[in-house]
Amino acid sequence: GMLEVHWDIDSTSSELARRIPVLDDLSFVLAEAQSAGRGRRGRTWLSPPGMNLYLSVLKRFDGGFASLSGLSLAVGVMLLRALAELGIRTPGLKWPNDVLAGNAKLAGVLVELSGEYSGPCAAVIGVGLNIRLPDTLHERAGQPITDLASLMGGDPPNRNRIAAAVITELAEGLVAFERHGFAAFADDYAANDLLRGESLRIIDPRGEYDATGEGVDERGALRVRRANGEVSIVDSAEVSVRKA
Numbered sequence: 195g196m197l198e199v200h201w202d203i204d205s206t207s208s209e210l211a212r213r214i215p216v217l218d219d220l221s222f223v224l225a226e227a228q229s230a231g232r233g234r235r236g237r238t239w240l241s242p243p244g245m246n247l248y249l250s251v252l253k254r255f256d257g258g259f260a261s262l263s264g265l266s267l268a269v270g271v272m273l274l275r276a277l278a279e280l281g282i283r284t285p286g287l288k289w290p291n292d293v294l295a296g297n298a299k300l301a302g303v304l305v306e307l308s309g310e311y312s313g314p315c316a317a318v319i320g321v322g323l324n325i326r327l328p329d330t331l332h333e334r335a336g337q338p339i340t341d342l343a344s345l346m347g348g349d350p351p352n353r354n355r356i357a358a359a360v361i362t363e364l365a366e367g368l369v370a371f372e373r374h375g376f377a378a379f380a381d382d383y384a385a386n387d388l389l390r391g392e393s394l395r396i397i398d399p400r401g402e403y404d405a406t407g408e409g410v411d412e413r414g415a416l417r418v419r420r421a422n423g424e425v426s427i428v429d430s431a432e433v434s435v436r437k438a
C-alpha cells in the first residue's frame with residue numbers, strides 16, 4: 195500500500211473512494227484538516243487543523259459485504275490496541291463506531307463499502323482521533339467530546355507516534371479480520387464494551403424503546419434485553435443507541 199499526507203482535503207475517505215480502482219490494498223490517506231469530514235448518515239466530523247488525526251485506509255475483501263459484519267467494531271478494537279501501546283488505557287467502545295472516554299467521544303470510525311454482496315468488494319475505513327481540540331469545538335459538536343490532551347494532563351504523545359501506532363494496528367488488524375472475521379476481535383470488544391449492563395435508549399426509525407445492553411453476538415450485532423425480558427438483536431445502520 196501507499197501512505198499519502200494532505201494539508202487540506204474534503205475528506206480522507208472521499209479521496210480514497212475516488213481512487214479505489216487504481217489504488218493498492220492497504221493504501222492510507224491522512225490529512226491535517228478536512229473541509230467535509232463525515233460521520234454516519236450525513237453527519238459532520240468536525241476536522242479543524244491543528245493536532246488531530248484524520249486518516250482513512252482502503253482494504254479489499256474477496257468475500258463481499260456478507261463477510262464484513264463487525265468490521266467497524268473490530269476497527270474500534272484496533273484503535274484501543276494502538277492507544278494501549280502508547281500507554282492510554284482509559285477509553286472504551288460504544289457500539290457500533292465510537293471510542294469514548296468518560297462518556298465523551300474521543301474517536302470515531304466510519305466504514306463505507308462498495309462492490310458486491312458476495313464477491314469482491316472494498317471497504318474505505320475512516321478514523322478521526324482527537325488529540326488536541328480547539329475549545330470552540332466543544333459547543334459545536336452537540337454531544338460531549340474529548341481529546342488525548344485532556345485525558346493526559348495536557349501532554350499527549352507525539353502525533354507521529356500516535357499515527358504510526360494506529361497505522362500499524364490497522365494494517366495488521368485488517369489482515370487478521372480478512373482471515374478470521376470479527377471472531378479475532380470479539381474478546382477484546384467484550385472487555386471494552388461500554389454498553390454492557392447499561393440502561394439504553396434504542397433509537398430505531400421504526401420506533402424507540404428502552405433496553406439493557408447485553409453485549410454483542412458473533413457477528414458484532416448489539417444484543418439488548420427489553421423490558422419484557424426478551425433479547426433483541428440490533429444491527430441496522432439506521433439505529434442509534436444512547437445511554438438512557
Ligand code: ATP
Pocket residue numbers: 232233234235237238239240241289290291292299300301302322324335336337339340433434435
Ligand atoms: P451514532 O450513535 O448514530 O453513530 P453519533 O453521534 O456517534 O451517532 P457519528 O456519525 O458516529 O454519530 O459521528 C458524528 C457525530 O460525532 C457528530 O454529529 C457530532 O456530534 C460528533 N462529532 C463531530 N466531530 C467530532 C469530533 N471531532 N470529535 C468527536 N465527536 C465529533
